[in-house]
Amino acid sequence: TPVTRTLQEKMYQAYDFQFGQVVVQLVAGDIVKQECDVIVNSVDSSYNLNLGKISASIYKHVDKQVQQECHQNRIDGCDYFRLTSAGSLPCKWILHFVVPDDLQEMSDSFLQLLQYADSDALQAKTIAVPCLGMGNQRKKLESVILFFRDSIQCFTCFGSVKCIQYIKIIIQFVKLLYHAVKKNHATTKILTNLPKTWDLTGKPKYLNFVNPQSEEFKAIENRLATAVPTISDIKIERVQNESLYRLYSVKKQEVLLHLQSDRVAEMDLYHGSPNYETIAGTYFNRGYAGATGTLYGKGTYFATELQTAMKHCDRQDGYYTVILATVLTGNYTKGYGNMRDAGVNKDGVLYDSSVDNESNPKFFVVYHDASAYPKYVVTFT
Known part of the structure; x- marks a missing residue:
């Protein structure tokens, strides 16, 4: 019916925000259907892919080899995530992320994950991420929004982004998230006057x-x-x-x-x-x-x-x-x-x-x- 089609259209619409040269999209959909270079999976510290709603959904589309890789593929200096192949999923890799309880630690480790995806190791242009922290950890929506905003701001502001062009945040209630993010994202558009003492002539230097x-x-x-x-x-x-x-x-x-x-x-x-x-x-x-x-x-x-x-x-x-x-x-x-x-x-x-x-x-x-x-x-x- 027309009503059903309208609801489906609303469910799968996307909202875009610009963070420097990176476009962040809020997308209503399923993480396992995202066609991109990297998807992020939320796992617990055991890296058991059959535990947790998101991880169990992903596990249905991969084989035992991915589970073995998840246990074995430790990355030097990266305590909160591991890289595996993607089985039959329409992406190249999966980064399995252990979400810390502490919000600041969560932001720091996710920033490190983005930097790894952007590095020469993966050279990812697109990455899809579930709405981390709102499952078993039951973090408040506003806290999750601030976590994503701070992590992505730091990623785009500190140093040059090499490869990543799109970050997709996958969530069911996209319209609710959109209005909340729009409110918080407005703070990033504050027009800041640079100090009058700065010398802005010639080639910029720190x-x-x-x-x-x-x-x-x-x-x-x-x-x-x-x-x-x-x-x-x-x-x-x-x-x-x-x-x-x-x-x-x-x-x-x-x-x-x-x-x-x-x-x-x-x-x-x-x-x-x-x-x-x-x-x-x-x-x-x-x-x-x-x-x-x-x-x-x-x-x-x-x-x-x-x-x-x-x-x-x-x-x-x-x-x-x-x-x-x-x-x-x-x-x-x-x-x-x-x-x-x-x-x-x-x-x-x-x-x-x-x-x-x-x-x-x-x-x-x-x-x-x-x-x-x-x-x-x-x-x-």
């Missing part, structure tokens, strides 16, 4: 020397001299990473929405790392958490005092190189060693960072790669 005669230089010089009066021979480089700056600005808007009245959204803090050039060109990667300790959480650490950052920074020929960053400290709580995110308070208000001491913090720890922007790289003796 590190740009600041003129020692400028007010910009003198303000930072005075800040450093106040912190450590004995420093001299100061060189300041401004970080101009447009992708990270825009992503940081979007994250700042989220922090402002739930900021408590007695907190400030952001602070200028110090970070010591020998990898300052990599950070300037990419972001503060929480994958390195633990390199200098995880006493107050497994995130990226920032110090209120310059001397603290100097203990962990790059040192060559008597010169120290430290990053002066702007950090979304927002609502914060006391941190502890096993924290993977800052959590929420008793009223359900999000924490944005953890600290060593709530009344007088010396350390701030953030758990999102867009929660800090490296404004300046400063070298001095």
